[in-house]
Amino acid sequence: MDRSYISTRGSTAPVSFAEALLQGLAPDGGLFVPTNVPPLPDGWRDAPSFSALAEAVLTPWLQGEVLPEVSRRIIREALDLKVPVVALQGAGWEGVHVLELFHGPTLSFKDFGARTMARLMQHFLAEKEEALTILVATSGDTGSAVADGFAGQEAVNVVLLYPKGQVSAVQERQLITQRPGVQTFAVEGTFDDCQRLVKAAFQNADRFQQKLSSANSINIGRLLPQMLYYIWAVREGGFKEMVCCVPSGNLGNMTGGMLAYLGGLPVRQFIAAHNANDGFPLFLGGAGDPVGNSIRTLSNAMDVGAPSNFERLTHLLSTDELRALVWGTSVSDEETVASMRRVYEATGYVADPHTAVGLEAVRRYREQTGDLAPAVVASTAHPAKFPDVVKQALGIVPETPERLAKLWEAPTQVRPLLPTLEALQTELDQLANFDW
Ligand SMILES: *Cc1c(COP(=O)(O)O)cnc(C)c1O
Numbered sequence: 445m446d447r448s449y450i451s452t453r454g455s456t457a458p459v460s461f462a463e464a465l466l467q468g469l470a471p472d473g474g475l476f477v478p479t480n481v482p483p484l485p486d487g488w489r490d491a492p493s494f495s496a497l498a499e500a501v502l503t504p505w506l507q508g509e510v511l512p513e514v515s516r517r518i519i520r521e522a523l524d525l526k527v528p529v530v531a532l533q534g535a536g537w538e539g540v541h542v543l544e545l546f547h548g549p550t551l552s553f554k555d556f557g558a559r560t561m562a563r564l565m566q567h568f569l570a571e572k573e574e575a576l577t578i579l580v581a582t583s584g585d586t587g588s589a590v591a592d593g594f595a596g597q598e599a600v601n602v603v604l605l606y607p608k609g610q611v612s613a614v615q616e617r618q619l620i621t622q623r624p625g626v627q628t629f630a631v632e633g634t635f636d637d638c639q640r641l642v643k644a645a646f647q648n649a650d651r652f653q654q655k656l657s658s659a660n661s662i663n664i665g666r667l668l669p670q671m672l673y674y675i676w677a678v679r680e681g682g683f684k685e686m687v688c689c690v691p692s693g694n695l696g697n698m699t700g701g702m703l704a705y706l707g708g709l710p711v712r713q714f715i716a717a718h719n720a721n722d723g724f725p726l727f728l729g730g731a732g733d734p735v736g737n738s739i740r741t742l743s744n745a746m747d748v749g750a751p752s753n754f755e756r757l758t759h760l761l762s763t764d765e766l767r768a769l770v771w772g773t774s775v776s777d778e779e780t781v782a783s784m785r786r787v788y789e790a791t792g793y794v795a796d797p798h799t800a801v802g803l804e805a806v807r808r809y810r811e812q813t814g815d816l817a818p819a820v821v822a823s824t825a826h827p828a829k830f831p832d833v834v835k836q837a838l839g840i841v842p843e844t845p846e847r848l849a850k851l852w853e854a855p856t857q858v859r860p861l862l863p864t865l866e867a868l869q870t871e872l873d874q875l876a877n878f879d880w
Contacts, residue, residue: 449664451472451476452475455472459476460509462509464665465561469658477759484704485503485504494526495523501707521563525555527680529543529681532790532791533792534791534792536807542793545823546824546825550618551828552825554588558590558594562593565599566599566600577652578657580659581635583635584615585829586660586661587618591628595623601627601875602627603628603872605638605641606630614829614831621855622854628858628859630859632861633863645869648865652876660694662752672704674700674820678709683710683820686710686819687711687714687715687815688701688713689717689822691805692718692724695756695757698753698770699757713771716770717804719780720774720777725774726772728766728772733754736749743780745825773809775804779804781800783795784800788837794827796829799824799825802821828844
């Protein structure tokens with residue numbers, strides 16, 4: 445194998461991709477990073493489809509660990525998704541493109557990572573004749589993407605914890621939809637309580653009958669597929685070079701873009717678009733590392749005070765390189781709503797609040813730098829996931845995709861849970877003795 449995975453904190457022996465994927469976090473508390481990045485395959489600009497591009501780009505990453513015919517099947521199954529690159533039409537938005545990443549089953553970009561990671565984990569676990577239970581605290585899109593991605597993968601069960609009454613109606617429905625191998629708990633507490641519980645469970649792993657693992661954006665298995673759509677955007681647009689804007693929270697999606705860049709993708713500038721959680725833009729402007737608590741905003745999937753993938757970015761690039769390559773800005777809730785309106789009025793495009801943060805960041809970048817090179821904004825969620833904000837901002841109800849409409853008819857499953865380790869353990873013990 446010509447590539448292994450080491451910890452950002454440097455005191456873990458190198459491991460294979462399979463081990464990095466199954467372990468999630470490195471034993472020393474760091475994040476796994478590859479020792480090198482393979483160059484983009486020849487002919488990536490001519491790939492006939494997104495899944496063909498995915499296969500060509502990911503095969504070298506999996507070489508030596510997954511047989512080519514197996515990786516082909518996994519990639520085709522996981523990544524048979526539509527990825528439109530929409531050129532905005534309207535005064536002031538010439539050359540700005542929206543990379544729509546929300547056409548997967550749960551309508552956010554998290555589907556790319558979750559679907560790929562689920563099938564790879566299933567493959568490696570089946571080889572070892574092992575099984576895992578994935579425990580996820582969720583307040584937004586990760587939970588439903590993970591539940592959907594892993595549903596029906598026999599070697600992996602999923603347990604979701606969400607704060608009761610603190611997610612949107614659409615998000616809740618996505619979380620409690622009945623799926624094979626998935627159990628959802630509505631926790632009597634906050635998102636922080638959910639996260640604390642997951643952490644406590646991992647710290648007391650020996651008390652559980654199941655082998656526990658996580659599926660948040662610290663997992664390298666989610667990041668690799670997140671390179672692909674940036675490459676696709678350049679191919680689809682036929683750009684010589686692009687400005688690439690990523691609405692960011694934990695910086696996982698940005699790290700995916702950075703891996704593509706390190707593989708040779710011509711990115712002239714990255715833009716890190718953040719909401720009021722501005723630690724990373726401040727760092728880019730010369731301040732210290734982003735730390736601290738999160739602030740609640742309209743773009744709630746980006747409400748992150750201390751982005752977990754910061755550690756990966758600063759491992760892959762030096763501080764000076766990062767500050768030169770990434771331009772950052774922070775967009776308030778008022779500015780987010782204004783951005784939704786401005787874009788809608790000028791172009792007719794309906795953006796969700798996360799994408800609106802990105803569009804405002806691009807507008808500022810162009811205004812401040814005068815750089816009018818083709819710009820691509822990653823559109824991370826479908827506007828129909830946030831009907832209330834869209835209604836408030838634009839006075840219209842976003843069109844509901846069929847798969848979202850169908851959700852309201854699907855059977856549900858959810859159990860209440862007190863936010864204590866004992867309560868969680870009792871529930872998981874029951875599940876362990878139950879063939880779900
Ligand atoms: C998760 C998420 C983000 C933030 O992505 P990171 O990889 O955490 O930076 C942005 N928008 C939406 C809709 C998300 O679900």
